[in-house]
Amino acid sequence: MIDVVLADDHPVVRAGLRAVVDGQPDMRVVHETGTAEDLLAWLDGGGRADVVLLDLRFGDAGPGSTRLGGAEATGTVVHRHATPVLVVTTYGTDADILAAVEAGATGYLLKDAPTEELARAIRSAAAGEVILGADVQRRLLGRMRSPGENLSARELEVLRLVAAGRSNDAIARELFVSVATVKSHLAHISTKLGTQSRTEAAATARERGML
Amino acid sequence: MIDVVLADDHPVVRAGLRAVVDGQPDMRVVHETGTAEDLLAWLDGGGRADVVLLDLRFGDAGPGSTRLGGAEATGTVVHRHATPVLVVTTYGTDADILAAVEAGATGYLLKDAPTEELARAIRSAAAGEVILGADVQRRLLGRMRSPGENLSARELEVLRLVAAGRSNDAIARELFVSVATVKSHLAHISTKLGTQSRTEAAATARERGML
DNA sequence: CGCCGCATCGTCCGAAAGGTGGAAAGGGCG
DNA sequence: CGCCCTTTCCACCTTTCGGACGATGCGGCG
Structure with missing residues (x-):
């Protein structure tokens, strides 16, 4: 049984992810949260999970917000709790994806991925494999060719x-x-x-x- | 009993909306689709619904796509089938909202709205009331001041x-x-x-x- | 029918932007 | 200590843009 934590600030999306996970016989949702802080508090408090499904756009609301971003949360979860993080987000810019991968995300999926692909990705993440959606991989490759971002x-x-x-x-x-x-x-x-x-x-x- | 149709190209979001609707005792999902064409085909084929939940970013994939956009779909559904359309989307730019409202959408919500607000909006839409989220209203007012968008x-x-x-x-x-x-x-x-x-x-x- | 908006093209000219090739001062690093 | 990068600035020249006219044809509307 794969224990999954849902971390997404959209209630509707959270419900959708829960529906997908609950629909699989070999996995279940053990925690659900809308903020990165809560996610970390739960893990720090002894919460155990096999995979964390996380929205990269965590706390994207205001520029003045002191809330944690998805990338920071990813890094903390991966390094402090050794738990695989599967980033699931709506729109993925190259920088988003790169940030997630660099932060140690185990996988990256867009929300318009079919449920079956999502379930497969969760199993792969739980098994420790690194999985990137086909379109994500294409983007990353295109991205690598251009050196970019050495800007002062x-x-x-x-x-x-x-x-x-x-x-x-x-x-x-x-x-x-x-x-x-x-x-x-x-x-x-x-x-x-x-x-x-x-x-x-x-x-x-x-x-x-x-x- | 309120009959609801789900029209969203993100499977995960669709599952989430279904979970919300199924969680209400007074409503049910009668049809679910990922494309605007399919939605219209279903309605044209005699499908009856009290409310259509529709993602404005329907078919946003490619520039060369001949697929219908969310705004067009909204207009068609409202005018041809006299069915209230509740637009539920992730990010809402001013133009998006305006397009939806002008196309005749009964309501406009962001996906990060709490499930309870969503349920209320569905009931209001089914009753024929026009409901816009508080933040959406604020945006619209700010938008009106700038003349803009007479572009050919x-x-x-x-x-x-x-x-x-x-x-x-x-x-x-x-x-x-x-x-x-x-x-x-x-x-x-x-x-x-x-x-x-x-x-x-x-x-x-x-x-x-x-x- | 005239009027207006749209799309198409033209010329002329000044202003803005971009390319080339410098130079100087400061910081970091082996 | 040189070497490199960053930041700052200069002059000269070419390309590109933008403004100010005008002109044509088309389609809709009263």
Whole structure:
């Protein structure tokens, strides 16, 4: 019997995951929670599980929230409790997936995966295997080819303003530097991202979840 | 007894909605589907329902897909079958909500709404009342102030490509028109959106969920 | 029928952005 | 101590954009 913990802040999705798990003869839900804190408290309090199903977008509500994110929760669960974490989320940007995998997630699935694939993934995770959905793997491979993300803090700052639609001049005034500096940063950014223009750089940044 | 139809392309979410509905003594699921076409076919074939729970992001997969979107499906269901549609979706941009409401949706909820609120919304929808979540109402009010979105189909097409980082020249070749036309469209777009540059227009478009 | 919105194209010109090739100052590291 | 990276800045030049006109044809609407 595989003991599963559900960690998702959407009640509906939680109910759906429960329905899938309960529909399998060889697994059951032993705990269900809507916050990362609660999940960790339960595990710290002696809770035992074979697999944790976790929404990566845990606590995504506000920018000022001090709540734990899905990636941090994943890392803590994996390292402190040696429990496999299967990340199940709705939309997956490249950065999301990478963050989950780097945090030690055992698997990554999108919520539109068929229930049968989900059940298989849970069994694999419980057995310690690393499972990534076919589309996820494709994304990761495409992602690896492009070196990306060696951007310095300053460059990222500039890139963010570019993606917000500011002109070089506006960015220069906002960062208290000259236009030449902004252009210089932008040139470096485009080199690192392999883009041809500011707009393309902004689009790429968004696509990779770097904003 | 309230007869409910589930229309969502995420199996997990569908299972969750079913669990919520089945947990209520006064309602039941009479049909469940993952595509808008199937939903319409079922209704056209004589299927009767008191409420349709529908994911707005129906068939959001590819740009080249000929599948029906959630908004179109909503409009068809409401007008052809006089059945209340309760839109339940994960992330709701202003444009999404507006599209749903304009298409005639009876209600709009986010998936992170508590199950009890969802059940209440279903009863309200079945009774013909229009129910919008508190946060949704707040968004709508803020949305009304900005004029926006009188963009023509062609202009939107151009805007999408701009947001994807294409140059005017690339867009012109992609749409089989001259660069002058692209610039003309772009000028109109910036006038309508009140933006000063292509990048700002792209940023605004994203913010308003027009992509 | 005229008017308006839409889509298409054109020219001209100035402004913005991008590319090239520097340079200088500071920090970190072997 | 040199070496590299980051950040800052400069000048020069080319490409691209954006604004300001105008012009055509089409379709809907009163």
